[in-house]
Amino acid sequence: MGDDSVGIRVARMLRRLALGKGVTILALPELDLSLIEAFEGARGVILVDALRSGKPPGTVSKYSVSAWEEPPVEIPALHGLRLKDVVGLANEAGLLGCPVIIIGVEPRNCRPGGRVSREVSAALPRAVNMVVDALDEFGPPNRGHSPG
Numbered sequence: 001m002g003d004d005s006v007g008i009r010v011a012r013m014l015r016r017l018a019l020g021k022g023v024t025i026l027a028l029p030e031l032d033l034s035l036i037e038a039f040e041g042a043r044g045v046i047l048v049d050a051l052r053s054g055k056p057p058g059t060v061s062k063y064s065v066s067a068w069e070e071p072p073v074e075i076p077a078l079h080g081l082r083l084k085d086v087v088g089l090a091n092e093a094g095l096l097g098c099p100v101i102i103i104g105v106e107p108r109n110c111r112p113g114g115r116v117s118r119e120v121s122a123a124l125p126r127a128v129n130m131v132v133d134a135l136d137e138f139g140p141p142n143r144g145h146s147p148g
Helices: 002-015 035-039 083-092 118-138
Strands: 045-050 060-065 100-105
Touching: 002 045, 002 100, 002 118, 035 083, 045 118, 060 118, 100 118
Parallel strands: 045 100
Antiparallel strands: 060 100
16 A cells, blocks of 8 residues: 555564564554554554654654543544554553554555655655654663564
8 A cells, every 4th residue: 555554664674673572563454453452561552654644745753642641633544443543442441551652654655556655765764763762762671682
């Protein structure tokens, strides 16, 4: 789906880095309720996805959701199930015992079979850096080990 593959592309790039033993990288082709299971027992969750917010294509934005807060209404998603729905359900089920950070990349092209746009391709390293920086918000990392 063109630029909608940004989360999977960022996950592939993150797997090449030594993020620490306690870091698990999941690459999910679709947003569904199975994502809630990843919240359980986590010290923090970082979600990366294509998000339409009206900003220029390739813009990388960061949103934070704290446990037991109402998820921000402004986080748009390209899927039938919205990010705020998943975070809200995890919260209601008592599984959101950790902060959630959402890294969104503004897409240009989300047509089936389409290529990743130049803007989103250029934004991938920024998104990866934002994820790495966000990991530090969850406490001292266990760096130097292979990713989990």
